[in-house]
Amino acid sequence: MKNSLNEVEVFAPATVANVVCGFDVMGFALDKPGDVVIARRSDQKGITIKAVTGEGGVLPKTVDKNTAGVAAKALTEHLHSDIGIELEIHKKMPLGSGLGSSAASSVGALAAVNRLLGEPMERRDLLPFAMQGEKVACGAAHADNVAPSLLGGFILIRNQQPPDVIELDTPEELHCSVVHPHIEINTGDTRKILRKEISLEKAVTQWGNVGGLVAGLLKKDFDLISRSLHDVIIEPIRSVLIPGYDAIKKAALDAGALGAGISGSGPSIFALSTSRSQADEIGCAMHEVLENLELESDIYISQVNRQGPRILREE
């Protein structure tokens, strides 16, 4: 491992949290979209943010207010490193889309800085620092976006605090189609509208499906994955905030999706399938519904990312 690097450029994946039945306990990573973060040695001690591009440049350059800055600073402080590092954060994915934008930036920064320093930390051990970044962005140190962005594949977050993060072997056939309708949903609202009490009966249905989804992934049983992708608790409430939701989901299922649901707290909608060609078809079908509603949207089609962040360049 080279430890005399001057500059490292990293891609960090967007993520789908919740995954239909797995509210607050499941997430997976996408190969597209994602953020690109550059970490570069600098004469100025500590972490600085040199540039933030994309998404209108609205994200703060102040280290302590920027999710990637906070994460990178927490890591270097932990390592007692006073080396100067400047970050460039190139947002290549929409903010507030339910695709884990802040998590991708944190994870990208951590992977880049860790690499620049000669990889003193195991990938997995970067999680607490990514969660500190998430706290700045979301007010809570949730692991459901950062863990899959960092580790790739499907992740079970058995417990949030302290985080108990389980990597689930992810079948390579799995592809994901995402549509991001250009509407704004406030994440705070999406949590507030949930009922604090739910029926035991529905909870049992839900935890049967969580067990089924985990078993389906580990047994590579796509039919079981499909049967498990039902949400009787969160979707009925949150989907009301997304125009055309039922029709979009139906279009995905009609086009052959294993299942479909809200990505994170929305407004993006994702669908899982087992091939690239099917994922393309499903993406088009979902997009068409939004077009008919005269709502603009982006589509992202990719394999489920199974590796986490990727070094794009180093020198």
Place this chain on the structure above:
Amino acid sequence: MKNSLNEVEVFAPATVANVVCGFDVMGFALDKPGDVVIARRSDQKGITIKAVTGEGGVLPKTVDKNTAGVAAKALTEHLHSDIGIELEIHKKMPLGSGLGSSAASSVGALAAVNRLLGEPMERRDLLPFAMQGEKVACGAAHADNVAPSLLGGFILIRNQQPPDVIELDTPEELHCSVVHPHIEINTGDTRKILRKEISLEKAVTQWGNVGGLVAGLLKKDFDLISRSLHDVIIEPIRSVLIPGYDAIKKAALDAGALGAGISGSGPSIFALSTSRSQADEIGCAMHEVLENLELESDIYISQVNRQGPRILREE
């Protein structure tokens, strides 16, 4: 496969349903105790019950009122078989103990009759008939005892109606210690005392643990199994009905159990571990607590049964 058998004797395993976090969706089979059922060709057409032994012979010999009779009759009717079969049901396990006594009898009868008829049905396809037997015994066609008794190992019941029963590869190291305190609990009451509404927060904790238990079994990760064996919803309510519950559980954990909980709706208490010697120790530790409370109890120590019913004799 011989199809000119005259008599088949089968052992069918007791089962632990719920499995701490898996209320209504998980169960596993025990190598001890269990029931023994004999199916024998007879001149009298249809199913008759010739004998019921054990447990004071309190179980009905009327076919339509006996769980094993109902199950066997449903199977032969399905097969349009008018062959005469007499059953002997030897109860080798306590009734009302939370160990799936009625399920063991149904499954034993089905396995014996199916074998006697030359195995026209796959093991798995006997499930609906076993569930009909369960309906007579419990008033509801639950699969959480019959499915593990029939299939062996750990079972996820993703959905009850229609039943979606997932076999989870069960690590052979897993052993189970059960204590059955000689007290009576009415299963109806144990369901009635549960709250119909639960907090979303606790439900999330629970389904994280269900996912963790399923992943732990499939990944053969005993530490993960142990971390997942927590119940924040049912145990706090039902354990109140079992004298000394907290002390018994603590004794099991102190003796090295991966986890411990109420078997089914009790009063039996089970603990999982990874070796026979540890299972012995844990059984003794639990038994001692009950002795100190001057409560009589039985102990059962066995490997987790991974094969379901077993032919003991055929001729």
